[in-house]
Amino acid sequence: MRVTKDCAYPDCEACQHPDCIMSETDITALxxxxxxxxxxxAYRQKQRDYRSRIKATLPHCDGCESCVLVRKEKQDGYRRLCIADMRLIEQKVANSPQWCRKRGQNGT
Structure with missing residues (x-):
């Protein structure tokens, strides 16, 4: 970003220069x-809509026929196991892991 002493950026409406000395990306950001x-x-709603669209297109493990829930031995609860690859799926994974075959089918 090139800013000189007499540049009014970010108040470009008050700028005295006939031609803007700011780059196009700076003006777009402003x-x-x-x-x-x-x-x-409205901006927050736009972000929520975008995230929900992305989330809807991601393949989820709970819909995969190759995955089953198995009971934990030392703790209460269950873990998801991919039978096809015989791999445990981490709890923090909301969508299918990178190595999941279902992910490859959707091209994501």
Whole structure:
């Protein structure tokens, strides 16, 4: 980002230069910040919608016919086991792991 002493950035409307000395990416970022400030709830909703679309397209282990729940021996609860690969699936994985065959079918 090139900013000189007499540049009014980020208040570009008050700029005295006939041609903007800011790069195109800086101006784009400025306009984006302004839109977010005007309606922050709309921006949050846009983020929620995007995340839900992504989540819906990811393959999930609970829908895979190769995975079953097995009881833990030392603790209460269950773990998911992939029968095809004989691998335990970590609890923190919300969608299928990278090595899952179901993931390869969807091309993700």
């Amino acid at each position: 306009l984006k910040r302004r839109r977010r400030k005007e309606d922050p709830e």
